[in-house]
Amino acid sequence: ADFAKLGLFAKRPVDLGSRCTVFMNSSVKQAQKDGATIEDISAGLSLSVVKNALYKVIRASSPDELGKRVVVQGGTFLNDAVLRAFEQEMGVEVVRPNIAGLMGAYGAALYSKNKSKGNGKSKLANKETLKNFVHDIKVTNCGMCSNNCRLTINSFGGGRRFIAGNRCERPITKKSQSNELNMYAVKLKMLEEYKPVEGLRGKLGMPMALNMFEMYPFWYRFFTELKFEVFHSPFSTRKIYQRGQQTIPSDTICFPAKLVHGHIQTLIDEGAETIFYPCMSYNFDEHLGDNHYNCPVVAYYPEVINNNMKDVQKICFIKEYFGVHMPKHFPQKAYEALSKYFPDLTLNEVRKAAKLAYDEQDKYRKKVIAKGNEIIEKAEKEGKKIMVLAGRPYHIDPEINHGIDKLISSFNVAIVSEDVVSPRVEKFHTNVLNQWTYHSRL
Known part of the structure; x- marks a missing residue:
């Protein structure tokens, strides 16, 4: 006031x-x-x-x-x-x-009165009941899944209550949702299958943010073959965001980028001696657009991290520029970039690791498409509606999507991601310069 x-x-x-x-x-x-x-x-x-x-x-x-x-x-x-x-x-x-x-409340009351059917007797509480009316509000976190929905529990006495703020039916029904027809949940599970393997060259951490949600299989296989113990930061939470909040230089940068600061800080706090977070102007060429750039934020955010997070100076922070879109030149360029940090690396090692990394990425992509097609086929067979959640790779992060996949799947709807259906079409004409990989899929 x-x-x-x-x-x-x-x-x-x-x-x-x-x-x-x-x-x-x-x-x-x-x-x-x-x-x-x-x-x-x-x-x-x-x-x-x-x-x-x-x-x-x-x-x-x-x-x-x-x-x-x-x-x-x-x-x-x-x-x-x-x-x-x-x-x-x-x-x-x-x-x-x-x-x-x-006035809105009065209007709703008048509308319901005019629309009421039957003998004209109201089923609303009478004066005596209203006099003894009880309404208590309790705010809590659900905790039944990693989404941690903030619930508002309204209690009206006599065991009557109304729960608000839930993004699925679980707090009410107590039943766990099936993720069988939810491609977002399937993708998260697929990424969790890449477990760290002990390596002679020590631990190498990567932030699970932005393009890493799609590129992790490639880099995991590449560095695991080079005898590193590869691990990633956890999937985002509010706590992770707050860990890096004070180093964010711009309020207007997108939220997924802001999260990177927290992921880097988490890796440092967990004792990572080496963090690999490369700059990548280009993505893989999927032949859907006029070019295959990463957006400037995805491509060059490692530079922002390097210039704004003092703690990265305490560790080995690798932000070199890599071009995975050129398989023939990649091994030589990767060897030149990495040998500055690891002088014992050999070009032959890098060549072998690169070949296996490209195979792994291809295998992962085919697995995503196959699983998506399986969801579509099953949903069509069962007569269920199918929704394409048309986002970007990092939208599978629970802190970014705010549980929208769980909310949609609670309506008995199958969910597939944009990269499941985009391979079903050939490149077609657009009236704009169509040069960003993620946008070309959409």
Whole structure:
């Protein structure tokens, strides 16, 4: 209430645009750095809320489209600054009833009353029951899977309760979901099959982030054959994100990239002496687009890590540039890059390891497609709907996808990923430069 009141007396409201709140947070921080007062920020936010509602949600072409006599409702309009911002944007005085925050509830009650069938007697609680009504709220974490959904448990007495915040039916039914027809779960399981093997050259850690969700089979086989004990950081959690949060240089970089900092820090904290995280301009050529680049974030984020995480200076951090898209030249280039760190490596060793790495990646890709086709075939046979979760390799990370695969599969729907169906088509014409591997699949 105090914050809203301050906005009414702002002299220079900041322009925060009308974008998503994720970007709004960054804009507010920038405004603070530029010296904006709390009053200016409060007023700026109120204006943004109004502009977002008018032009992004209602999609009015101009304020006139809403007319000259306007009544507002909803809890948001109890904020005087938002109300005033709305009046200024509309150019009219509007009516706000003193029960604005309850009007939706009254409307729902009137609607249900008018639609009720039977003898006209209400099944709602009577006055006496309402007098003894109990409502307790408890917030907890589910813990039945790695998703750790934040549950809000509403208890109404007499054993009656309502659970909200769950992304699947498990907290209610207590039954474990089957992952048989969920390609996201299958992929995670496939990656977990790559267990560390003790090696003469010591331990070599890799961050399980961004393109590593797809490239890990290649690098695992390559370095295991070179007698390293290869391991990766765990799949992302909130705790892992927070471990590297203070070293993130940009608020506007994508969340999957922000997670890399936590993965690198986790590997260092767990005693990794060598971390391999290569720069890769190109991906494998899948012949679906005009080129096969990795996006700039995926391609060059190792440079960001090297320049912003001081702890990587304490270990052997390998961020060399590799071109896996050129199998003929890869062994020689890889040998030149790695021999700077491991002088005892031989070119012959690297050649043998590279051949097995390409075989492993090919085998992994074929296994993904085969398993996906199996899911499609089984779903069609059982008459189930099939959904393609069209994302990028790192969207199988539970902290990134927020359990959307579990939510969808709880509706008895089969799930396949974009790389299962993209090989079913040949390259086709597009009206844009189609040069990014992940986008070409989509």
